Amino acid sequence: EAGVVQSPRYKIIEKKQPVAFWCNPISGHNTLYWYLQNLGQGPELLIRYENEEAVDDSQLPKDRFSAERLKGVDSTLKIQPAELGDSAVYLCASSLNKYNEQFFGPGTRLTVL
Amino acid sequence: KNEVEQSPQNLTAQEGEFITINCSYSVGISALHWLQQHPGGGIVSLFMLSSGKKKHGRLIATINIQEKHSSLHITASHPRDSAVYICAGSGRSQGNLIFGKGTKLSVKP
Numbered sequence: 145e146a147g148v149v150q151s152p153r154y155k156i157i158e159k160k161q162p163v164a165f166w167c168n169p170i171s172g173h174n175t176l177y178w179y180l181q182n183l184g185q186g187p188e189l190l191i192r193y194e195n196e197e198a199v200d201d202s203q204l205p206k207d208r209f210s211a212e213r214l215k216g217v218d219s220t221l222k223i224q225p226a227e228l229g230d231s232a233v234y235l236c237a238s239s240l241n242k243y244n245e246q247f248f249g250p251g252t253r254l255t256v257l
Numbered sequence: 258k259n260e261v262e263q264s265p266q267n268l269t270a271q272e273g274e275f276i277t278i279n280c281s282y283s284v285g286i287s288a289l290h291w292l293q294q295h296p297g298g299g300i301v302s303l304f305m306l307s308s309g310k311k312k313h314g315r316l317i318a319t320i321n322i323q324e325k326h327s328s329l330h331i332t333a334s335h336p337r338d339s340a341v342y343i344c345a346g347s348g349r350s351q352g353n354l355i356f357g358k359g360t361k362l363s364v365k366p
Contacts, residue, residue, distance in 0.1 A: 189353050192353060237300075242347075242353075248292075250299040
């Protein structure tokens with residue numbers, strides 16, 4: 145069974161440019177999470193989806209970040225415009241539901257120059 | 258406020274040693290997760306437990322609900338166990354994980 149798939153694995157952009165990350169969760173997993181992980185820190189939740197509904201986006205900087213999971217399967221996280229401080233690893237995770245074990249993707253390492 | 262505290266932050270061991278990483282958590286957290294992250298790698302879920310003890314190979318996780326404390330043990334440690342081990346808690350009413358700061362383990366041959 146395939147795990148959580150993320151692309152791209154690495155992305156380098158200049159500040160003020162837009163960037164998008166894609167995540168395909170494990171088949172059948174209703175809950176999808178986007179996390180941000182800075183170097184040497186634990187992950188921080190950006191947004192959680194239950195199917196296509198964003199049920200917790202309180203930590204998402206909505207002035208520049210947006211996310212969607214239109215059909216309740218794969219999801220896209222966008223930053224526009226990117227800032228230097230956005231350089232981090234963006235992790236996607238999924239679980240059967242919010243009470244179950246979470247499975248993480250390999251992450252997208254973003255570098256903003 | 259839900260919190261998760263881990264110790265130690267850094268741990269160096271010799272191959273073959275028995276290793277323990279500790280995690281304490283606050284009221285409101287009903288399940289404890291232990292995760293592993295290799296340098297430059299993704300996060301792998303090792304255990305999720307809300308009571309008792311779980312074992313997988315050389316890894317053992319225990320939880321004491323009364324004391325709000327969990328431990329991850331590694332028996333017969335090996336250099337390939339070198340990684341960051343993260344403790345995370347989740348509450349009954351919501352599934353978001355609250356992460357500890359991680360323990361960086363280095364096992365020397």
